[in-house]
Amino acid sequence: MNKLYNSGDLAFLKKKKDINLGVSISLFFLATISLVLFVVFATYQTRKPLTVISSVVTSLFLIIAIYFISRFAFYNHIYNEYLTLMNTETKTSYLVFSDVSINPITLQDKSKVYEVRFKNKDGNVVLYLSYIFDTDIFVLNHRYKIETAYDYIVGYQDEN
Amino acid sequence: MKIKYPFKYYLRNYFIYYVVALVATPLICTYAVRVKTQPKDTQKYSIFIGADVKDQNGLKKYVNSILVDDLEIRTYHAMESESIFGQLLSANGRMSDILILSKAKADSLTVSALVDLSNSINLPFLDNAYEVEGKKYGINIKVNENLLLNNYVNYLDDDYYIFINPESVHTLDILDNGKTNQTYTLLKELYHL
Numbered sequence: 001m002n003k004l005y006n007s008g009d010l011a012f013l014k015k016k017k018d019i020n021l022g023v024s025i026s027l028f029f030l031a032t033i034s035l036v037l038f039v040v041f042a043t044y045q046t047r048k049p050l051t052v053i054s055s056v057v058t059s060l061f062l063i064i065a066i067y068f069i070s071r072f073a074f075y076n077h078i079y080n081e082y083l084t085l086m087n088t089e090t091k092t093s094y095l096v097f098s099d100v101s102i103n104p105i106t107l108q109d110k111s112k113v114y115e116v117r118f119k120n121k122d123g124n125v126v127l128y129l130s131y132i133f134d135t136d137i138f139v140l141n142h143r144y145k146i147e148t149a150y151d152y153i154v155g156y157q158d159e160n
Numbered sequence: 161m162k163i164k165y166p167f168k169y170y171l172r173n174y175f176i177y178y179v180v181a182l183v184a185t186p187l188i189c190t191y192a193v194r195v196k197t198q199p200k201d202t203q204k205y206s207i208f209i210g211a212d213v214k215d216q217n218g219l220k221k222y223v224n225s226i227l228v229d230d231l232e233i234r235t236y237h238a239m240e241s242e243s244i245f246g247q248l249l250s251a252n253g254r255m256s257d258i259l260i261l262s263k264a265k266a267d268s269l270t271v272s273a274l275v276d277l278s279n280s281i282n283l284p285f286l287d288n289a290y291e292v293e294g295k296k297y298g299i300n301i302k303v304n305e306n307l308l309l310n311n312y313v314n315y316l317d318d319d320y321y322i323f324i325n326p327e328s329v330h331t332l333d334i335l336d337n338g339k340t341n342q343t344y345t346l347l348k349e350l351y352h353l
Contacts, residue, residue: 009161012161013163035188035189035192038189038193039189039192039193039196040196042193042196042197050193051186051189051190051193051194054189054192054193055185055186055189055190058185058188058189059181059182059185059186062181062185063178063181063182066174066177066178066181069174069177070170070171070173070174071165071170073170074165074166074170075165078163110173112166112169132161132162132163133161133162134162
């Protein structure tokens, strides 16, 4: 059984989110330090150049910090999705894939997933696959053992 | 695991934060630097002149030579004939320590906004003071005499007066509520006391 959600990837995501959070906090801290330093220097130097320099440097730190915060938000979201789906009891189904369509969609919480629609003898089935996984894992007319948590595909095995 | 940070998607989501950082940072920096470098009221001395100033730097140096060294001298001037004179007077004159204005212009002002010098025993040069209802508000500038200030200012007529802003912190020795006596020191020098 190919586990899509596994502890190795979870550790990788945790490391990614922690690094991005650390970098963004450091940059916010540097932005604060740069602002304070330039304001202190302004007491001894001419006012205008220091205002410009402190604006540019602080702004630069802030913008890079916001970039890393957004990276953190991304990895944190994926990490939480991983954690939830790993800890949820899974359901096993056996499916023969025919007429599969895989479309990227955006859910209400703005996260992106692949909507996997296919037909088998029981009728139409709709499952979801996180967009961080490859979509070409399924081969038409092959029989698959599918593990799902909620409506998400969390594991699969080609029975052919 | 195929995973790539979707920068464009997150740029859209965080766009407002990037804009706020770009706009707010210069404002915060400017404000913080200004607050830090802004001289206190006792460290600056402002003069508003309703006439043409020939040599602004010379005037600042001259005033600085009379007053304490670390005082930041600010001079504002505007021709009384200018249409925006009233706006300049209310913007700059209101925060100046002394105002030098013609009699004609003083007539159009609310004198209650100026210091009544009638009871100031330290000012013996109130002979031709600007008076309203028996109260003396302005000290006459002897335009045709050797008042050192005349070297820097082109007066428009003969009747000019020095008025003192009641909000000024430099009115010690003239009023009871001042913090420094810079105005008194300046007047003493100008009138050779």
